[in-house]
Amino acid sequence: MFKKLGLILSTVLFAIAAFAFVASPAVAASKTVKMGTDTYQLKFDPSEVTVSPGDTIKFQNNNLPPHNIIFDQEPFKSLAMEPTKMLLTPSDSYTITVPDDAAAGTYTFFCAPHKGAGMTGKLIVQ
Numbered sequence: 479m480f481k482k483l484g485l486i487l488s489t490v491l492f493a494i495a496a497f498a499f500v501a502s503p504a505v506a507a508s509k510t511v512k513m514g515t516d517t518y519q520l521k522f523d524p525s526e527v528t529v530s531p532g533d534t535i536k537f538q539n540n541n542l543p544p545h546n547i548i549f550d551q552e553p554f555k556s557l558a559m560e561p562t563k564m565l566l567t568p569s570d571s572y573t574i575t576v577p578d579d580a581a582a583g584t585y586t587f588f589c590a591p592h593k594g595a596g597m598t599g600k601l602i603v604q
Contacts, residue, residue: 506532511599513565513589514541520592522599529576530604536573539565545589545597546572553577554585554601561590576603 507530512523518541527535537547544564549555557574565572580603589597 506530506534508534508536510536510538512538512540513545513547513597514539514543516540518542520589520595520597522587522589522597525599526602527599528602528604531576531578531580533576534573535576535601536571537565539568539570541568542592543567543570544591546591547574547587548590549585549587549601551585553580554587558587564591576601 509527509529511527515521515523520542522537523540529535537545539545544566546559546561546564548561549558554574557577559572582603585601585603587599587601
């Protein structure tokens with residue numbers, strides 16, 4: 479009887495261990511934010527993006543260029559474009575990766591040439 483119980487427990491533990499090795503880890507997400515809407519508004523689309531550390535965000539030039547992407551707060555401030563660098567054509571894009579040590583919270587970003595027109599957004603790190 480004890481041999482049978484030991485065999486059953488061993489089998490269960492083996493199955494649990496095998497599942498732990500096979501289960502895939504969380505995969506980083508990739509998000510795209512259009513710079514200038516499809517309806518020719520000076521806005522980011524979407525203007526609010528929720529991400530996790532390790533995710534990538536592609537800022538894609540869309541309409542009404544030139545555009546750039548500037549963050550006010552670290553750790554994103556150092557990932558922003560140089561204020562004088564601009565995305566000029568629809569195929570231009572700028573990609574950032576959310577740092578692994580990014581604290582949960584809301585970080586604002588904007589397009590320098592169009593900030594006065596309201597071209598701002600929020601990056602929400604979970």
